[in-house]
Amino acid sequence: MARYLMLIGFAIFLLPMILIFVMVIYLGYTYFVWQPGRQEVEPDRQYVSLSALEEGWHQLAAALDGASAEEIVKSLEAFRVKNPLISVAAVDAEGRTILEDPQQSGIPDVWTPGWTAEYMKRATAYDSRSFSVVAFIGEGEDRMRDARQGFLVAEILREHMDTNVPDQNDRFPQIVAISLFLLLLVSFAFMSWAFFYRIRKRLIRLQEAMTAYDEAGLPLPVGPGKHRDEVAALEGTFNTMVHKLRDSREREREEEELRKKLIANLSHDLRTPLTVIRSHAYSLESEPLGERGQESLRLMSRKLDDLGGLIDNLLSYTLIAAGRYPMRLEETDILRIVRTAAAQWYPVFEKEGMEVDADLPDEALLWNVDREWFVRILDNLFQNAVRHAKEGRYIGLSLGEADDRGARPLLIRDKGPGLPSFGNLAAASAVSGATREASDASDTNTPGKADSVKPETRRSPSAGAGIGLSIVDLMIREMDMSWSIDGSPDGTVIAIYP
Numbered sequence: 001m002a003r004y005l006m007l008i009g010f011a012i013f014l015l016p017m018i019l020i021f022v023m024v025i026y027l028g029y030t031y032f033v034w035q036p037g038r039q040e041v042e043p044d045r046q047y048v049s050l051s052a053l054e055e056g057w058h059q060l061a062a063a064l065d066g067a068s069a070e071e072i073v074k075s076l077e078a079f080r081v082k083n084p085l086i087s088v089a090a091v092d093a094e095g096r097t098i099l100e101d102p103q104q105s106g107i108p109d110v111w112t113p114g115w116t117a118e119y120m121k122r123a124t125a126y127d128s129r130s131f132s133v134v135a136f137i138g139e140g141e142d143r144m145r146d147a148r149q150g151f152l153v154a155e156i157l158r159e160h161m162d163t164n165v166p167d168q169n170d171r172f173p174q175i176v177a178i179s180l181f182l183l184l185l186v187s188f189a190f191m192s193w194a195f196f197y198r199i200r201k202r203l204i205r206l207q208e209a210m211t212a213y214d215e216a217g218l219p220l221p222v223g224p225g226k227h228r229d230e231v232a233a234l235e236g237t238f239n240t241m242v243h244k245l246r247d248s249r250e251r252e253r254e255e256e257e258l259r260k261k262l263i264a265n266l267s268h269d270l271r272t273p274l275t276v277i278r279s280h281a282y283s284l285e286s287e288p289l290g291e292r293g294q295e296s297l298r299l300m301s302r303k304l305d306d307l308g309g310l311i312d313n314l315l316s317y318t319l320i321a322a323g324r325y326p327m328r329l330e331e332t333d334i335l336r337i338v339r340t341a342a343a344q345w346y347p348v349f350e351k352e353g354m355e356v357d358a359d360l361p362d363e364a365l366l367w368n369v370d371r372e373w374f375v376r377i378l379d380n381l382f383q384n385a386v387r388h389a390k391e392g393r394y395i396g397l398s399l400g401e402a403d404d405r406g407a408r409p410l411l412i413r414d415k416g417p418g419l420p421s422f423g424n425l426a427a428a429s430a431v432s433g434a435t436r437e438a439s440d441a442s443d444t445n446t447p448g449k450a451d452s453v454k455p456e457t458r459r460s461p462s463a464g465a466g467i468g469l470s471i472v473d474l475m476i477r478e479m480d481m482s483w484s485i486d487g488s489p490d491g492t493v494i495a496i497y498p
Protein backbone atom coordinates (compact mmCIF):
# COMPACT_ATOMS: atom_id res chain seq x y z
CA MET A 1 0.00 0.00 0.00
CA ALA A 2 2.86 2.38 0.80
CA ARG A 3 4.53 1.70 -2.56
CA TYR A 4 1.22 2.14 -4.35
CA LEU A 5 0.57 5.52 -2.68
CA MET A 6 4.10 6.61 -3.52
CA LEU A 7 3.48 5.65 -7.14
CA ILE A 8 0.23 7.65 -7.21
CA GLY A 9 1.97 10.68 -5.68
CA PHE A 10 4.72 10.40 -8.25
CA ALA A 11 2.09 10.26 -11.01
CA ILE A 12 0.41 13.47 -9.74
CA PHE A 13 3.67 15.46 -9.89
CA LEU A 14 5.12 13.63 -12.89
CA LEU A 15 4.15 16.10 -15.64
CA PRO A 16 5.51 19.29 -14.03
CA MET A 17 8.59 17.39 -12.89
CA ILE A 18 9.27 16.21 -16.43
CA LEU A 19 8.79 19.72 -17.87
CA ILE A 20 11.15 21.26 -15.32
CA PHE A 21 13.70 18.49 -15.80
CA VAL A 22 13.69 18.79 -19.58
CA MET A 23 13.85 22.60 -19.38
CA VAL A 24 16.82 22.54 -17.02
CA ILE A 25 18.75 20.13 -19.23
CA TYR A 26 17.94 22.05 -22.41
CA LEU A 27 18.81 25.49 -21.04
CA GLY A 28 21.82 24.19 -19.17
CA TYR A 29 23.22 22.71 -22.35
CA THR A 30 22.39 25.83 -24.36
CA TYR A 31 24.04 28.33 -22.01
CA PHE A 32 26.81 26.33 -20.39
CA VAL A 33 27.87 23.65 -22.83
CA TRP A 34 27.08 25.14 -26.24
CA GLN A 35 28.66 28.56 -26.92
CA PRO A 36 27.76 30.87 -29.88
CA GLY A 37 30.54 31.14 -32.43
CA ARG A 38 31.25 32.46 -35.89
CA GLN A 39 30.30 30.46 -38.89
CA GLU A 40 33.07 28.69 -40.70
CA VAL A 41 34.24 30.82 -43.67
CA GLU A 42 36.27 30.10 -46.75
CA PRO A 43 39.64 31.94 -46.59
CA ASP A 44 39.68 32.88 -50.33
CA ARG A 45 36.22 34.38 -50.33
CA GLN A 46 35.04 37.92 -49.45
CA TYR A 47 32.43 38.39 -46.75
CA VAL A 48 30.47 41.32 -45.38
CA SER A 49 29.78 41.70 -41.71
CA LEU A 50 26.05 41.93 -41.21
CA SER A 51 26.31 43.93 -37.99
CA ALA A 52 28.75 46.40 -39.58
CA LEU A 53 26.50 46.72 -42.64
CA GLU A 54 23.44 47.50 -40.53
CA GLU A 55 25.26 50.02 -38.36
CA GLY A 56 27.00 51.81 -41.28
CA TRP A 57 23.86 51.88 -43.43
CA HIS A 58 21.80 53.57 -40.72
CA GLN A 59 24.57 56.09 -40.06
CA LEU A 60 24.73 56.92 -43.79
CA ALA A 61 20.96 57.43 -43.95
CA ALA A 62 21.07 59.71 -40.89
CA ALA A 63 23.94 61.78 -42.39
CA LEU A 64 21.91 62.49 -45.55
CA ASP A 65 19.28 64.44 -43.62
CA GLY A 66 18.08 67.31 -45.91
CA ALA A 67 20.39 66.22 -48.79
CA SER A 68 19.33 66.66 -52.41
CA ALA A 69 18.82 63.81 -54.85
CA GLU A 70 22.24 64.44 -56.44
CA GLU A 71 23.96 64.30 -53.07
CA ILE A 72 22.19 61.08 -52.19
CA VAL A 73 23.22 59.50 -55.49
CA LYS A 74 26.87 60.51 -55.06
CA SER A 75 26.99 59.17 -51.51
CA LEU A 76 25.57 55.81 -52.56
CA GLU A 77 27.95 55.55 -55.52
CA ALA A 78 30.87 56.18 -53.20
CA PHE A 79 29.52 53.52 -50.79
CA ARG A 80 29.13 51.15 -53.71
CA VAL A 81 32.76 51.59 -54.71
CA LYS A 82 33.88 50.67 -51.22
CA ASN A 83 31.44 47.72 -50.92
CA PRO A 84 31.10 46.07 -54.32
CA LEU A 85 29.24 43.01 -52.87
CA ILE A 86 26.33 45.19 -51.77
CA SER A 87 23.56 46.31 -54.10
CA VAL A 88 22.09 49.72 -53.26
CA ALA A 89 18.94 51.65 -54.17
CA ALA A 90 17.51 55.04 -53.21
CA VAL A 91 13.84 56.02 -53.22
CA ASP A 92 12.60 59.61 -52.76
CA ALA A 93 9.63 60.77 -50.71
CA GLU A 94 7.22 60.24 -53.64
CA GLY A 95 8.29 56.60 -54.01
CA ARG A 96 10.35 57.06 -57.21
CA THR A 97 13.59 55.14 -57.57
CA ILE A 98 16.39 57.70 -58.04
CA LEU A 99 19.26 55.21 -57.98
CA GLU A 100 19.68 51.48 -58.54
CA ASP A 101 23.23 50.08 -58.59
CA PRO A 102 23.58 47.59 -60.13
CA GLN A 103 20.40 47.43 -62.14
CA GLN A 104 18.01 44.71 -60.92
CA SER A 105 14.92 43.40 -62.59
CA GLY A 106 13.04 43.21 -59.30
CA ILE A 107 13.29 46.94 -58.40
CA PRO A 108 10.34 49.02 -59.78
CA ASP A 109 10.52 52.65 -60.89
CA VAL A 110 7.75 53.65 -58.47
CA TRP A 111 7.29 51.90 -55.08
CA THR A 112 3.66 51.39 -54.17
CA PRO A 113 2.69 50.55 -50.57
CA GLY A 114 1.68 47.01 -51.57
CA TRP A 115 4.88 46.32 -53.47
CA THR A 116 6.96 47.80 -50.65
CA ALA A 117 5.30 45.45 -48.12
CA GLU A 118 5.85 42.48 -50.45
CA TYR A 119 9.53 43.38 -50.88
CA MET A 120 10.07 43.68 -47.15
CA LYS A 121 8.46 40.30 -46.55
CA ARG A 122 10.63 38.65 -49.18
CA ALA A 123 13.79 40.38 -47.95
CA THR A 124 13.35 39.24 -44.37
CA ALA A 125 12.22 35.66 -45.19
CA TYR A 126 14.41 32.96 -43.69
CA ASP A 127 14.75 31.01 -46.95
CA SER A 128 15.40 34.00 -49.31
CA ARG A 129 18.70 34.18 -51.27
CA SER A 130 19.46 37.76 -50.16
CA PHE A 131 19.18 39.89 -47.09
CA SER A 132 18.07 43.58 -47.18
CA VAL A 133 18.62 46.48 -44.81
CA VAL A 134 16.23 49.45 -45.10
CA ALA A 135 16.94 52.84 -43.50
CA PHE A 136 14.91 56.09 -43.62
CA ILE A 137 16.82 59.10 -44.99
CA GLY A 138 17.36 61.64 -42.19
CA GLU A 139 16.39 59.21 -39.43
CA GLY A 140 17.46 60.09 -35.92
CA GLU A 141 17.84 58.04 -32.78
CA ASP A 142 14.45 56.50 -33.47
CA ARG A 143 15.27 54.45 -36.53
CA MET A 144 11.62 53.43 -36.90
CA ARG A 145 10.40 57.03 -37.58
CA ASP A 146 9.97 58.13 -41.20
CA ALA A 147 11.47 61.61 -41.85
CA ARG A 148 9.53 61.77 -45.16
CA GLN A 149 12.68 62.15 -47.25
CA GLY A 150 12.61 58.65 -48.76
CA PHE A 151 14.62 55.58 -47.80
CA LEU A 152 17.74 53.66 -48.73
CA VAL A 153 17.93 49.93 -49.52
CA ALA A 154 21.05 47.79 -49.17
CA GLU A 155 20.85 44.19 -50.39
CA ILE A 156 23.44 41.38 -50.07
CA LEU A 157 23.43 37.73 -50.95
CA ARG A 158 23.33 35.51 -47.86
CA GLU A 159 26.31 33.53 -49.06
CA HIS A 160 28.43 36.69 -48.61
CA MET A 161 27.19 37.39 -45.08
CA ASP A 162 29.46 37.04 -42.10
CA THR A 163 27.27 37.01 -38.97
CA ASN A 164 27.78 36.36 -35.25
CA VAL A 165 24.30 34.85 -34.98
CA PRO A 166 24.87 31.16 -34.18
CA ASP A 167 23.74 28.45 -36.53
CA GLN A 168 20.47 27.07 -35.27
CA ASN A 169 21.47 23.55 -36.35
CA ASP A 170 24.23 23.54 -33.72
CA ARG A 171 21.77 23.97 -30.85
CA PHE A 172 20.65 21.06 -28.69
CA PRO A 173 18.05 19.48 -31.02
CA GLN A 174 14.52 19.94 -29.88
CA ILE A 175 13.74 16.39 -30.91
CA VAL A 176 16.13 15.23 -28.19
CA ALA A 177 14.13 17.17 -25.60
CA ILE A 178 10.88 15.65 -26.87
CA SER A 179 12.45 12.21 -26.84
CA LEU A 180 13.58 12.75 -23.26
CA PHE A 181 10.03 13.75 -22.30
CA LEU A 182 8.59 10.64 -23.92
CA LEU A 183 11.28 8.50 -22.32
CA LEU A 184 10.31 9.68 -18.86
CA LEU A 185 6.64 8.98 -19.57
CA VAL A 186 7.48 5.49 -20.82
CA SER A 187 9.64 4.94 -17.74
CA PHE A 188 6.71 5.81 -15.47
CA ALA A 189 4.41 3.50 -17.43
CA PHE A 190 6.97 0.72 -17.08
CA MET A 191 7.26 1.33 -13.34
CA SER A 192 3.47 1.12 -12.97
CA TRP A 193 3.31 -2.05 -15.06
CA ALA A 194 6.16 -3.66 -13.10
CA PHE A 195 4.52 -2.78 -9.77
CA PHE A 196 1.18 -4.36 -10.64
CA TYR A 197 2.80 -7.24 -12.55
CA ARG A 198 4.74 -8.32 -9.45
CA ILE A 199 1.59 -8.19 -7.32
CA ARG A 200 -0.38 -10.12 -9.95
CA LYS A 201 2.39 -12.69 -10.28
CA ARG A 202 2.41 -13.31 -6.53
CA LEU A 203 -1.38 -13.60 -6.40
CA ILE A 204 -1.36 -16.06 -9.31
CA ARG A 205 1.31 -18.09 -7.50
CA LEU A 206 -0.94 -18.18 -4.44
CA GLN A 207 -3.94 -19.15 -6.60
CA GLU A 208 -1.97 -21.99 -8.20
CA ALA A 209 -0.94 -23.22 -4.75
CA MET A 210 -4.60 -23.25 -3.67
CA THR A 211 -5.58 -25.39 -6.67
CA ALA A 212 -2.57 -27.76 -6.58
CA TYR A 213 -2.88 -30.82 -4.36
CA ASP A 214 -0.51 -33.52 -3.26
CA GLU A 215 -1.22 -37.25 -3.23
CA ALA A 216 -3.16 -36.86 0.03
CA GLY A 217 -5.52 -34.30 -1.54
CA LEU A 218 -4.15 -31.37 0.49
CA PRO A 219 -3.04 -27.99 -0.98
CA LEU A 220 0.67 -27.32 -1.24
CA PRO A 221 2.24 -24.55 0.87
CA VAL A 222 3.62 -21.42 -0.79
CA GLY A 223 7.37 -20.96 -0.70
CA PRO A 224 8.83 -18.11 1.37
CA GLY A 225 9.00 -14.77 -0.41
CA LYS A 226 11.32 -11.78 -0.13
CA HIS A 227 8.62 -9.24 0.68
CA ARG A 228 7.02 -8.26 3.97
CA ASP A 229 3.70 -6.80 2.91
CA GLU A 230 -0.02 -7.65 2.77
CA VAL A 231 0.41 -10.37 0.15
CA ALA A 232 3.18 -11.97 2.21
CA ALA A 233 0.85 -11.96 5.23
CA LEU A 234 -1.80 -13.68 3.13
CA GLU A 235 0.74 -16.30 2.02
CA GLY A 236 1.75 -16.88 5.65
CA THR A 237 -1.88 -17.35 6.70
CA PHE A 238 -2.40 -19.80 3.83
CA ASN A 239 0.69 -21.79 4.84
CA THR A 240 -0.55 -21.92 8.45
CA MET A 241 -3.89 -23.27 7.24
CA VAL A 242 -2.11 -25.92 5.13
CA HIS A 243 0.00 -27.04 8.09
CA LYS A 244 -3.09 -27.30 10.29
CA LEU A 245 -4.84 -29.36 7.60
CA ARG A 246 -1.85 -31.69 7.36
CA ASP A 247 -1.70 -32.11 11.15
CA SER A 248 -5.44 -32.80 11.24
CA ARG A 249 -5.17 -35.35 8.41
CA GLU A 250 -2.27 -37.07 10.19
CA ARG A 251 -4.21 -37.27 13.45
CA GLU A 252 -7.22 -38.59 11.55
CA ARG A 253 -5.07 -41.25 9.88
CA GLU A 254 -3.58 -42.32 13.22
CA GLU A 255 -7.03 -42.51 14.79
CA GLU A 256 -8.31 -44.55 11.83
CA GLU A 257 -5.41 -46.98 12.13
CA LEU A 258 -5.98 -47.28 15.86
CA ARG A 259 -9.68 -47.87 15.35
CA LYS A 260 -9.10 -50.55 12.71
CA LYS A 261 -6.56 -52.26 14.91
CA LEU A 262 -8.95 -52.12 17.86
CA ILE A 263 -11.79 -53.64 15.81
CA ALA A 264 -9.54 -56.40 14.43
CA ASN A 265 -8.21 -57.27 17.88
CA LEU A 266 -11.70 -57.12 19.38
CA SER A 267 -13.10 -59.43 16.70
CA HIS A 268 -10.30 -61.92 17.20
CA ASP A 269 -10.38 -61.87 20.99
CA LEU A 270 -14.16 -62.34 21.19
CA ARG A 271 -14.20 -65.47 19.07
CA THR A 272 -12.57 -67.73 21.71
CA PRO A 273 -14.91 -66.95 24.66
CA LEU A 274 -17.88 -66.95 22.27
CA THR A 275 -16.98 -70.47 21.11
CA VAL A 276 -16.68 -71.67 24.73
CA ILE A 277 -20.04 -70.14 25.70
CA ARG A 278 -21.70 -71.61 22.61
CA SER A 279 -20.35 -75.10 23.43
CA HIS A 280 -21.60 -74.93 27.03
CA ALA A 281 -25.02 -73.74 25.80
CA TYR A 282 -25.13 -76.73 23.45
CA SER A 283 -24.27 -79.02 26.37
CA LEU A 284 -27.08 -77.52 28.45
CA GLU A 285 -29.65 -78.41 25.78
CA SER A 286 -29.24 -82.12 26.69
CA GLU A 287 -29.77 -81.44 30.38
CA PRO A 288 -33.25 -81.60 31.98
CA LEU A 289 -34.45 -78.02 32.44
CA GLY A 290 -37.71 -76.43 33.34
CA GLU A 291 -39.81 -74.35 30.98
CA ARG A 292 -38.24 -71.14 32.25
CA GLY A 293 -34.74 -72.61 31.84
CA GLN A 294 -35.49 -73.77 28.30
CA GLU A 295 -36.75 -70.25 27.38
CA SER A 296 -33.60 -68.66 28.84
CA LEU A 297 -31.43 -71.14 26.93
CA ARG A 298 -33.19 -70.31 23.64
CA LEU A 299 -32.77 -66.59 24.32
CA MET A 300 -29.09 -67.10 25.12
CA SER A 301 -28.56 -69.09 21.89
CA ARG A 302 -30.27 -66.36 19.86
CA LYS A 303 -28.12 -63.65 21.40
CA LEU A 304 -24.99 -65.75 20.82
CA ASP A 305 -25.91 -65.95 17.14
CA ASP A 306 -26.39 -62.17 17.07
CA LEU A 307 -23.04 -61.66 18.76
CA GLY A 308 -21.38 -64.01 16.25
CA GLY A 309 -22.87 -62.01 13.40
CA LEU A 310 -21.62 -58.81 15.00
CA ILE A 311 -18.10 -60.19 15.21
CA ASP A 312 -18.28 -61.21 11.55
CA ASN A 313 -19.45 -57.71 10.67
CA LEU A 314 -16.60 -56.16 12.64
CA LEU A 315 -14.05 -58.29 10.83
CA SER A 316 -15.65 -57.59 7.44
CA TYR A 317 -15.70 -53.87 8.11
CA THR A 318 -11.99 -53.95 8.97
CA LEU A 319 -11.13 -55.88 5.81
CA ILE A 320 -13.21 -53.66 3.56
CA ALA A 321 -11.81 -50.45 5.07
CA ALA A 322 -8.28 -51.81 4.62
CA GLY A 323 -9.00 -52.78 0.99
CA ARG A 324 -8.33 -56.49 1.63
CA TYR A 325 -11.84 -57.79 1.00
CA PRO A 326 -11.93 -59.27 -2.56
CA MET A 327 -14.34 -57.68 -5.01
CA ARG A 328 -15.22 -58.90 -8.52
CA LEU A 329 -17.58 -56.63 -10.45
CA GLU A 330 -19.70 -58.12 -13.23
CA GLU A 331 -23.05 -57.50 -14.85
CA THR A 332 -25.60 -59.31 -12.68
CA ASP A 333 -29.39 -59.54 -12.55
CA ILE A 334 -29.90 -57.96 -9.13
CA LEU A 335 -33.63 -58.81 -9.09
CA ARG A 336 -32.71 -62.47 -9.11
CA ILE A 337 -30.34 -61.89 -6.18
CA VAL A 338 -33.06 -59.99 -4.31
CA ARG A 339 -35.61 -62.79 -4.84
CA THR A 340 -33.11 -65.45 -3.69
CA ALA A 341 -32.11 -63.46 -0.60
CA ALA A 342 -35.75 -62.74 0.28
CA ALA A 343 -36.57 -66.46 -0.02
CA GLN A 344 -33.73 -67.33 2.34
CA TRP A 345 -34.94 -64.75 4.86
CA TYR A 346 -38.61 -65.64 4.45
CA PRO A 347 -38.66 -68.08 7.41
CA VAL A 348 -37.19 -65.37 9.64
CA PHE A 349 -39.75 -62.81 8.45
CA GLU A 350 -42.56 -65.33 8.95
CA LYS A 351 -41.33 -66.17 12.44
CA GLU A 352 -41.36 -62.47 13.37
CA GLY A 353 -44.83 -62.09 11.88
CA MET A 354 -43.65 -59.70 9.12
CA GLU A 355 -45.56 -59.50 5.84
CA VAL A 356 -43.30 -59.72 2.76
CA ASP A 357 -44.47 -57.59 -0.21
CA ALA A 358 -42.18 -58.31 -3.19
CA ASP A 359 -43.44 -56.18 -6.09
CA LEU A 360 -40.60 -56.83 -8.55
CA PRO A 361 -40.87 -56.99 -12.35
CA ASP A 362 -40.23 -60.22 -14.22
CA GLU A 363 -37.62 -58.83 -16.62
CA ALA A 364 -33.95 -58.77 -15.66
CA LEU A 365 -32.30 -55.66 -14.20
CA LEU A 366 -28.55 -55.71 -14.87
CA TRP A 367 -26.18 -53.82 -12.57
CA ASN A 368 -22.40 -53.94 -12.42
CA VAL A 369 -21.94 -55.41 -8.91
CA ASP A 370 -20.10 -58.07 -6.96
CA ARG A 371 -22.64 -60.87 -6.33
CA GLU A 372 -21.36 -61.82 -2.86
CA TRP A 373 -21.08 -58.20 -1.77
CA PHE A 374 -24.61 -57.44 -2.91
CA VAL A 375 -25.94 -60.48 -1.03
CA ARG A 376 -24.09 -59.23 2.05
CA ILE A 377 -25.70 -55.80 1.64
CA LEU A 378 -29.19 -57.34 1.44
CA ASP A 379 -28.51 -59.59 4.45
CA ASN A 380 -27.45 -56.60 6.57
CA LEU A 381 -30.48 -54.54 5.50
CA PHE A 382 -32.90 -57.45 6.14
CA GLN A 383 -31.26 -58.10 9.50
CA ASN A 384 -31.58 -54.40 10.37
CA ALA A 385 -35.30 -54.50 9.45
CA VAL A 386 -35.90 -57.62 11.59
CA ARG A 387 -34.10 -56.15 14.57
CA HIS A 388 -35.42 -52.63 14.54
CA ALA A 389 -38.60 -52.52 12.41
CA LYS A 390 -40.44 -55.75 13.23
CA GLU A 391 -43.05 -53.74 15.15
CA GLY A 392 -44.42 -52.64 11.78
CA ARG A 393 -44.76 -56.29 10.68
CA TYR A 394 -44.05 -55.33 7.08
CA ILE A 395 -41.16 -55.36 4.60
CA GLY A 396 -41.56 -54.35 0.96
CA LEU A 397 -39.28 -54.86 -2.05
CA SER A 398 -39.84 -52.84 -5.25
CA LEU A 399 -38.25 -50.61 -7.88
CA GLY A 400 -38.55 -46.84 -7.67
CA GLU A 401 -39.13 -44.26 -10.37
CA ALA A 402 -36.32 -43.62 -12.87
CA ASP A 403 -33.98 -40.73 -12.03
CA ASP A 404 -32.39 -38.21 -14.40
CA ARG A 405 -30.05 -40.88 -15.75
CA GLY A 406 -32.93 -43.28 -16.40
CA ALA A 407 -31.83 -45.63 -13.60
CA ARG A 408 -34.44 -47.17 -11.29
CA PRO A 409 -33.38 -47.68 -7.66
CA LEU A 410 -34.08 -50.75 -5.55
CA LEU A 411 -36.40 -49.82 -2.65
CA ILE A 412 -36.60 -51.65 0.68
CA ARG A 413 -39.50 -50.45 2.87
CA ASP A 414 -40.59 -51.14 6.41
CA LYS A 415 -43.19 -49.69 8.77
CA GLY A 416 -41.06 -49.44 11.87
CA PRO A 417 -40.35 -46.31 13.97
CA GLY A 418 -38.08 -45.01 11.20
CA LEU A 419 -34.44 -43.98 10.80
CA PRO A 420 -33.20 -40.42 10.35
CA SER A 421 -33.14 -39.30 6.72
CA PHE A 422 -29.79 -39.21 4.95
CA GLY A 423 -29.17 -37.91 1.43
CA ASN A 424 -26.14 -40.16 1.12
CA LEU A 425 -25.29 -41.96 4.30
CA ALA A 426 -21.63 -41.72 5.24
CA ALA A 427 -19.89 -44.60 7.00
CA ALA A 428 -20.92 -44.54 10.61
CA SER A 429 -18.43 -44.98 13.37
CA ALA A 430 -17.65 -48.68 13.67
CA VAL A 431 -16.85 -48.41 17.35
CA SER A 432 -20.09 -46.62 18.20
CA GLY A 433 -22.06 -48.99 15.98
CA ALA A 434 -20.41 -51.98 17.56
CA THR A 435 -21.22 -50.62 20.99
CA ARG A 436 -24.92 -50.22 20.17
CA GLU A 437 -25.28 -53.62 18.52
CA ALA A 438 -23.22 -55.33 21.18
CA SER A 439 -25.58 -53.79 23.72
CA ASP A 440 -28.53 -55.30 21.81
CA ALA A 441 -26.78 -58.66 21.46
CA SER A 442 -25.83 -58.85 25.15
CA ASP A 443 -29.33 -58.01 26.41
CA THR A 444 -30.10 -60.79 28.94
CA ASN A 445 -33.45 -59.51 30.17
CA THR A 446 -36.02 -62.09 30.94
CA PRO A 447 -38.69 -62.73 28.28
CA GLY A 448 -41.40 -61.21 30.35
CA LYS A 449 -39.38 -58.13 31.07
CA ALA A 450 -38.28 -57.76 27.46
CA ASP A 451 -41.86 -57.99 26.21
CA SER A 452 -42.95 -55.37 28.69
CA VAL A 453 -40.61 -52.73 27.30
CA LYS A 454 -42.18 -50.40 24.77
CA PRO A 455 -40.66 -50.35 21.26
CA GLU A 456 -39.85 -46.64 21.55
CA THR A 457 -37.69 -47.28 24.59
CA ARG A 458 -35.96 -50.35 23.17
CA ARG A 459 -34.80 -48.51 20.03
CA SER A 460 -33.68 -44.93 19.40
CA PRO A 461 -34.32 -43.31 15.99
CA SER A 462 -30.67 -43.79 15.03
CA ALA A 463 -30.21 -47.27 16.47
CA GLY A 464 -29.93 -48.89 13.03
CA ALA A 465 -26.92 -46.85 11.83
CA GLY A 466 -24.36 -49.19 13.38
CA ILE A 467 -21.65 -51.49 12.06
CA GLY A 468 -24.11 -53.30 9.76
CA LEU A 469 -25.10 -50.11 7.91
CA SER A 470 -21.47 -48.98 7.95
CA ILE A 471 -20.56 -52.14 6.02
CA VAL A 472 -23.44 -51.46 3.63
CA ASP A 473 -22.16 -47.93 3.06
CA LEU A 474 -18.57 -49.07 2.48
CA MET A 475 -19.58 -51.81 0.05
CA ILE A 476 -21.90 -49.53 -1.92
CA ARG A 477 -19.25 -46.84 -2.22
CA GLU A 478 -16.54 -49.36 -3.20
CA MET A 479 -18.80 -50.60 -6.03
CA ASP A 480 -19.25 -46.96 -7.17
CA MET A 481 -22.94 -46.97 -6.25
CA SER A 482 -25.00 -44.71 -3.99
CA TRP A 483 -27.88 -45.05 -1.54
CA SER A 484 -30.15 -42.99 0.65
CA ILE A 485 -32.39 -43.41 3.71
CA ASP A 486 -35.73 -41.64 3.97
CA GLY A 487 -37.07 -42.09 7.49
CA SER A 488 -40.38 -40.99 9.00
CA PRO A 489 -42.63 -42.07 11.90
CA ASP A 490 -44.54 -44.22 9.38
CA GLY A 491 -41.48 -46.22 8.37
CA THR A 492 -38.20 -46.18 6.48
CA VAL A 493 -37.43 -46.36 2.77
CA ILE A 494 -33.91 -47.38 1.77
CA ALA A 495 -33.05 -46.70 -1.89
CA ILE A 496 -30.02 -48.27 -3.61
CA TYR A 497 -28.91 -46.68 -6.91
CA PRO A 498 -26.68 -48.31 -9.55
